[in-house]
Amino acid sequence: MAETIWVYAEISEDKITTTSLEMLAKAAEVGAAEAILLGPAPDDAVQTLANHGASKIYRSTDAVYKDYLTLPAAETVAALIQKHNPSVMLFASSYAGRDLVANLSARLDCGAITDVGDFELKDGSVVATIPALGASYQNTSTLLTSGTKLLVVRPKSFEPKENPQALAVEEVPAAASADLRKVHMKERVVVKREGPSLEGAKIVISGGRGLKGEEQFSILKDLADVLGGAVGASRAAVDAGWVPYAMQIGQTGKTVKPDIYFAVGISGAVQHLSGMKTAKYIITINKDPDAPIFQYSDFGVVGDLFKIVPQLIEELKKRKGA
Amino acid sequence: MNVIVCGKVIPASTVTIEIDANTKRLVRKGVPHELDPAAASAVEEGLRLTEKLGGTVVLVTMGTSDATIGIRNALAMGVTSAVHILDDVVAGSDTLGTAKLLAAAIKKQDYDLVICATESGDSYSGIVHGQIAQLLGLPPLTFAKEITVDGGNITIKRQSESGFEIVESTLPALVACSSGINEPRYPQLKGIMAAKKKEIKVYSAADLGLSPEQVGEKGAREKVLTIGRPPKRQAGKAVTDEGEGGKQIADFLAEIKVI
Ligand SMILES: Cc1cc2nc3c(=O)[nH]c(=O)nc-3n(C[C@H](O)[C@H](O)[C@H](O)COP(=O)(O)OP(=O)(O)OC[C@H]3O[C@@H](n4cnc5c(N)ncnc54)[C@H](O)[C@@H]3O)c2cc1C
Ligand SMILES: Nc1ncnc2c1ncn2[C@@H]1O[C@H](COP(=O)(O)O)[C@@H](O)[C@H]1O
Numbered sequence: 069m070a071e072t073i074w075v076y077a078e079i080s081e082d083k084i085t086t087t088s089l090e091m092l093a094k095a096a097e098v099g100a101a102e103a104i105l106l107g108p109a110p111d112d113a114v115q116t117l118a119n120h121g122a123s124k125i126y127r128s129t130d131a132v133y134k135d136y137l138t139l140p141a142a143e144t145v146a147a148l149i150q151k152h153n154p155s156v157m158l159f160a161s162s163y164a165g166r167d168l169v170a171n172l173s174a175r176l177d178c179g180a181i182t183d184v185g186d187f188e189l190k191d192g193s194v195v196a197t198i199p200a201l202g203a204s205y206q207n208t209s210t211l212l213t214s215g216t217k218l219l220v221v222r223p224k225s226f227e228p229k230e231n232p233q234a235l236a237v238e239e240v241p242a243a244a245s246a247d248l249r250k251v252h253m254k255e256r257v258v259v260k261r262e263g264p265s266l267e268g269a270k271i272v273i274s275g276g277r278g279l280k281g282e283e284q285f286s287i288l289k290d291l292a293d294v295l296g297g298a299v300g301a302s303r304a305a306v307d308a309g310w311v312p313y314a315m316q317i318g319q320t321g322k323t324v325k326p327d328i329y330f331a332v333g334i335s336g337a338v339q340h341l342s343g344m345k346t347a348k349y350i351i352t353i354n355k356d357p358d359a360p361i362f363q364y365s366d367f368g369v370v371g372d373l374f375k376i377v378p379q380l381i382e383e384l385k386k387r388k389g390a
Numbered sequence: 391m392n393v394i395v396c397g398k399v400i401p402a403s404t405v406t407i408e409i410d411a412n413t414k415r416l417v418r419k420g421v422p423h424e425l426d427p428a429a430a431s432a433v434e435e436g437l438r439l440t441e442k443l444g445g446t447v448v449l450v451t452m453g454t455s456d457a458t459i460g461i462r463n464a465l466a467m468g469v470t471s472a473v474h475i476l477d478d479v480v481a482g483s484d485t486l487g488t489a490k491l492l493a494a495a496i497k498k499q500d501y502d503l504v505i506c507a508t509e510s511g512d513s514y515s516g517i518v519h520g521q522i523a524q525l526l527g528l529p530p531l532t533f534a535k536e537i538t539v540d541g542g543n544i545t546i547k548r549q550s551e552s553g554f555e556i557v558e559s560t561l562p563a564l565v566a567c568s569s570g571i572n573e574p575r576y577p578q579l580k581g582i583m584a585a586k587k588k589e590i591k592v593y594s595a596a597d598l599g600l601s602p603e604q605v606g607e608k609g610a611r612e613k614v615l616t617i618g619r620p621p622k623r624q625a626g627k628a629v630t631d632e633g634e635g636g637k638q639i640a641d642f643l644a645e646i647k648v649i
Contacts (some may be wrong), residue, residue, distance in 0.1 A: 080551060137557060138520075138530055163550060167532050170520020173486055179611025180485065182515045199620065205409060206620035212611045220517075250529035252558050254545075259553035271648075295648075307570035313535075313549050320509060320516075320569065328648060345623065349646060351639060352628075363625050367642040371631025379636025387640060387649060 071099035071155040071189055074216075076145065077117055077125075078164055079109045086267065087160040089120045089228035091221055095158060096121035096231055098189055104148065106141050107133030114237050121231035130242030137251040138164075140243035142171040148240065149176065149216050156187075156194055156217045169218050179211040180218040185225050194219065199342050223267070224325045224346070259312055264298045266315065271297030272326045272344070274317055277304040278333015278354065278373055285311055287377050288332060294384045300324065300344075302334045318343035333373050336361025353377065391445040391539060391561075393436040394501045395469070396492055396522065397429025399453050399460030400512040414614040415482065416512060418454060425460035428507030430467070430574035435567055436505050437468045437575075439539060445502070446470040450495050452480060452488060458590075465585035466577030473499070477594040482607030489521030491605055494598035496526060503544070504564040508533060523564040531557055532566045 073095035077088040088103070095101035103122040105113060107130065114125050126148055132140045145168065149157065159165035161183065173180040185206075187196040194217045195210050211217045266272060273295070275288045285299065292299050300317040301310070317324055319339035329347035334340060336352075336359055344350070345364055352361050352368035353376050362368045369376055401407065401416070402424040408417040425433075429451075436447040449464045451457055452475035461472045475491050483491065496504060504526070506519035523530035535554065536547035544563050548555040577585070595605050602608055629638055643649045 138532075142524075163533055163548075166516050167520050167530060170517035171524045171530070173517065174489060174521040174524035177486070180517060181612055182485075182517055195615065205407075205617055207414070207617040208615045210613050210615055212613055250559055251531060253555055254558050255556040256550070257553045257555065303569065309570075312553075313568075313570075314552065319514065328643075328646075350623075351642065353635070353639075357628070357630070362628050364623050365628065366626035367639065368626070368628035369631050369635040369639060370628060371635045376631055376635040376639070379634075380639050381636075383637050383640040384643075384649060387644075 071192075072152070073099045073101055074154040074157040075101060075103045075122070076157065076159045076165065076168065077103045077105045078160060078162060079105075079107065079113065082110055084109075084113050084116045085160065085162070086228060087162065087221070087223040088117070090224070090226040091158040091160065092117065092121040093229040093231070094187075094226040096229070099155065102126070102154070104145060106144060107131065115235060118233045118235045119230060120228060121233060123233045124236045124238065126240050127237050128240050128242045132242055132249070135253055136249045137253055138167045138171055139248040139250055141168055142175060143243040143245070143248055144240060146172055146175050154216050155189065155192070156219060159218065159220050161220050161222050165220055169220050173218055176215065178213040178215055178218065180220065181209055181211060182220040184219045184221045187219060193217075223323045259314060261314065263292060264296070266298045266300055266317070266322055266324055269298035269324070270326050271295045271328045271330075272300050272317070272324050272347070273297050273330040273332065274300035274302065274334060274344070275305055275311075275332045276302035276334030276340075277308070279305060279310065282310040284374075287374075287381070291330070291377055291381050294381055294388070297326075297328075302337075302340050331361050331365070332377065334361055335359045336364060391440060391443045391502045392500055393440055393445065393447045394496050394499055394504045395429070395432045395436045395447060395449050395464075396496070396504060396506045396519065397432050397449060397451055397464065398426045398510045398512070399423050399429075399451055399457035400426045400510065403427075403511075409617055413482070414617045418456060423456045423459050425463045426507070426511040427574070428509060428511050428569060429460075429464070431569065431571050432505045432507045432567055433464050433467055433469060434572045434574040435537060438572070439503070439537065443539060448473060448499055448501070450492060450499075451475070452491055454481075461590055462585055463577060465588045466581040467575055468581060469588075471589040471591070473591045473593065475593050475595075475598070479595050479602045479606045482610055483605050484610040484612040485515050485518050486521055486611065487605040487609045489518050489525060490600060491595065491598055492518070493522045493525035494600060495593055496522070498598075502561045503539070504528060504562075506564065506566045508566045508568045519564060519566040526564070528562055528564040529559040530564050530566070531559055534565050534567045535571055537565055537567065
C-alpha cells in the first residue's frame with residue numbers, strides 16, 4: 069500500500085499558498101497525498117487542493133484557527149495524526165508551519181526536521197536533504213520516530229503540478245477548549261507593496277548594506293520599474309531598518325527562484341545565498357572583488373553601485389526607446 | 391516581573407565552520423565562542439523590560455564549558471544570574487532533547503516570562519522555543535518585533551509575511567523575538583566587574599530528572615546520515631567597472647535575451 073503523506077495547507081491573501089501546492093506535488097509523487105485545511109478560506113480552496121493532488125481533505129472552517137495562533141491548530145492536527153497515523157506530514161517553512169511543528173513535536177514526543185529541501189521514503193523511514201549551517205554544507209538526515217514524521221519544507225523546493233483528484237472532504241470538529249484560546253490575534257496589518265510580488269517575480273533586484281540607507285533603495289526601485297521586477301534585500305538592510313522584513317531574502321527570509329537575480333551591495337553570506345542561489349542567472353554589483361557573491365555570479369561587475377546602477381537604468385531606457 | 395532568557399553560546403562568527411567527519415557534528419571544541427547575537431538581543435529585551443518593571447533576568451543556557459565566556463558576557467550586560475546545563479551526556483541532543491533539558495531547568499526557576507530568540511545562530515532550526523513553550527504549557531508568542539507587558543498582559547508586534555500582526559496573551563508566557571528587535575548593549579567596565587560575583591548555577595541532566603536515554607545522542611530522533619559540501623555553482627564572468635559597468639550589464643541582459 070502507498071504511504072500516506074499529509075500536507076498542512078495554508079491560506080495567504082485569500083488563496084492556497086504556492087508552497088502548499090508544491091508540497092502536494094511532492095507528496096503525490098511519493099505516496100497518497102492528503103491535505104488538512106483549517107480556518108476560513110474561499111469556497112474554491114478545497115477544489116484547488118484536489119486539483120493539485122489531494123485525494124482527501126480534512127477540513128474545518130471554524131474561525132478559531134484564524135483568531136488564535138498555533139494552539140487550536142496543533143490540537144486538531146495532533147488528534148488527526150493519532151487517529152490516522154500518516155507516514156509523513158509536511159509543513160511549509162512559514163510562520164504558522166514552524167510554530168505548529170514545534171508544538172506538535174513536543175505534544176506527540178516525536179522528532180521533526182526543519183529546512184528540508186528534498187526527501188524520500190526508504191523502508192518506512194524518511195531521508196531528508198537539508199542545507200546545513202547556512203547552506204555551506206548539505207546533509208541528509210533521518211527520523212527515528214516510529215509514528216508520523218514531521219518535516220518543515222523550504223518554499224520553492226518542488227514544482228506545483230496539476231493532478232486532479234475526486235473531491236473528498238471530511239469535516240473535522242473544531243478545537244473547542246477555552247485553554248487553546250490563549251494566543252489572540254488581535255489585528256493583522258498588511259503593509260502595502262507595489263509591483264510584482266517577490267515570490268512570483270521573474271526578476272528580483274536585491275540590495276544590501278552597500279546601499280547605505282533607506283533613500284538609496286529608490287535606485288533599485290527605479291531599476292525594478294524599468295525591468296518589471298521586484299525589490300528584495302539582505303538581512304543587513306532589513307535589520308538596519310531601511311526596508312521592511314517582507315523584503316528579506318535568505319535563510320530567515322523569503323526563498324526566491326527568479327530568472328534573474330541582481331545582488332547589489334550584498335556580500336553573499338551563506339544565509340543570503342540559501343534564499344536565492346537557485347536563480348537562473350545571478351548578476352552582481354559589488355566594489356569588493358573578493359566578495360563571496362562573485363563565486364555564484366553569472367555576470368559580475370566590480371565597482372561602485374552608485375555609478376553602475378544609474379548607468380544601467382539609463383542604458384535600459386535608451387535601448388527600450390530605440 | 392521575573393524573566394528567563396534562553397540563549398546559546400556558539401562558535402564566534404569569525405570562526406570558519408568545520409564538521410567532524412565522525413560525529414557529523416559541528417566542531418565546537420577548541421574554537422573561540424561568543425554569546426549568540428540572537429541571544430544577546432533576547433537578553434537586551436529582558437533587561438529593558440525589567441529596568442522598567444522591576445524583577446530579575448536569569449540566563450539559561452545549555453552548552454559545553456566553552457559557554458562560560460558567553461555567560462560572562464550576558465552577566466556583564468546586566469543579567470542577574472545564570473543557569474548552565476553542563477553535562478557530557480547532553481552532547482548530540484536534537485531539538486526536542488534540548489527543549490526538554492531547557493524546560494526542566496526553567497521549571498526550577500521563578501519566572502513570569504521566558505524570552506528566546508527565533509533561531510539560534512548556529513543551528514537555526516527555529517523550533518526549540520516552540521517546544522519549550524508546549525512542554526511548560528506556556529502560550530507561545532513568536533516572531534516578536536516589539537514586546538509590551540502591562541500588568542498580567544503581554545502584547546507583541548509579530549512579523550508576518552505581508553506586514554505585521556498584533557498578538558496578545560497573558561503571563562506567564564514565552565516570547566521568541568526576531569533578529570533586529572533591538573541593538574544589544576555592550577558590557578561596561580562596571581558590569582564586567584560585577585559579573586565576577588554573580589552566580590552561575592550548573593545542572594546535569596540527572597539534576598533535571600532526565601536520563602541519558604532521553605537526551606543527547608541516545609535520545610535523539612534525528613540522525614544525520616551524511617554531510618558534505620553542496621554542489622558549487624560555476625562562477626561566471628566578472629569585469630571591473632571602468633566607466634562602462636552599467637552598459638556591460640545591459641549587454642549581458644541582451645545576450646541572455648531579457649531585453
Ligand atoms: C541565523 C542567521 C540567519 C540569517 N538569515 C539571513 C537571511 O535570511 N538573509 C540575509 O540576507 N542574511 C541573513 N543572515 C545574515 C548574513 O549572515 C549576513 O550578515 C548578511 O546577509 C549580510 O548582508 P549584506 O551582504 O547586505 O552586508 P555585508 O556583508 O556588510 O555586505 C555589504 C557589501 O556591500 C558592498 N558594498 C559596499 N558599498 C558598496 C558600493 N558603493 N558599491 C558596491 N558595493 C558596495 C561591500 O563590498 C560588501 O560586500 C543571517 C545570519 C544568521 C546568523
Ligand atoms: N543550547 C541552548 N541553550 C539555550 N537556549 C537554546 C539552546 N538551543 C536553543 N535555544 C533557544 O531556542 C531558540 C531557537 O533555537 P533553534 O531551534 O536552535 O533555532 C534559541 O534562539 C534559544 O532561545
